[in-house]
Amino acid sequence: MRARASTRTGGRRTPQRPAPRTGVHRLYGLLAVLLLLGAGLVLPAGGARAADNGTWGVFPTPPAGAALSDRAYFFHQGEAGSTVADSVTIVNSSDRDLTFRVFATDAVNTPSGGAFALLPVEERPADLGRWIVLPAEMAQPLTVPAKGRKDVPFTVKVPADATPGDHVGGIVVLGTAVEGVRQEGGVQVGVKRSVGARLYFRVPGPLTPGLSVEDVRVNRSAPLLPWVHDARATVSYALVNRGNVVVEPTVTVSARGLFGRGVLDRPARELKVSLLPGQRVELTEDWPDAPQSDRVTVRVRAGAAAHPDLVSESEVAFLAVPWPAVGVLLVLAGAGAGLWALRRGRRARAAADRPAPAADLAGAR
16 A cells, blocks of 8 residues: 655645654543533533533633533633633532542543543643642542532643643543442453543644644455445544644545546545644544445545645555455365366376277287
8 A cells, every 4th residue: 555645734735743742541531521512712602511420510610690600611811921810610419528639631632533531630741731720728639518519719820931822621520439440451440430621721822723634544344245245444544733723623535446436525524523732633434335346546635614724635545356255266266276187187197007009019019
């Protein structure tokens, strides 16, 4: 297979830069964070809902006298070296007192699928999570009474050398009670639930959207009886945010056979993924009616509705051959050749053992 990739930003091709490593082996499953609705940087027109798991919830503190917040998540902007203050509210909806651990951390995209996630408590943040300062008492467990509420003030202290662009994290409220056990290899791991409120922070300065399509691959399975059953394939590819702002990608997948014949044409669609700066995600597309026999070039093209000039594409070529059927034919051909050779050998031995004709013997005298 051969693969080619190109990226265009603002109508010009830009060199590919390696994405920062984010550590793909994080324990996302142990965090189980429930997140606020609305992944974009623009506040939704409708009313916001708290991130809630049915037992407790966390959301931006409502204005004085209001029962509900008018914010879906935290969104702030501040110059390098500035400090921004806000407050997060924790609501206990249960009939018993609950104890939590409250901490701030960074946001990431899960490597497979690109879901929004917040780092677990075991992993130290390196970006926005380090800028968020909670009250000193949050170093100890926080108890919220049954049907009660706690407002926790916090500040965001932007470093003097903070880079321009979007920095994303959140405040996580982790229940201290172990609510289940699951097996991981030979070890039993206690599972705790948590709820997190997203926090988007933008540092003013040059904003550079960046998006790259990389590592396009095709995994194909051919049926034993070609053209009787469909061949299936999976198109896999990676999207990398190489800019400094959050992007919401749209993707088009197409394929051409010999002589440019179209064999796949899927229009642009939104992935419902907010790709954070520096993040890389692996995505797949099922292809249930892939070609049985052809030379195919698959192209993945990505863009973003909010950034019309942001375009990247990559392609890979492969040869579609019904290998199971070819294998069966080769086995049959080999068996036929072997049978023919066997019969020919038997005939040769039989001819050698046959006595000479009588006329030949008389002439020999």
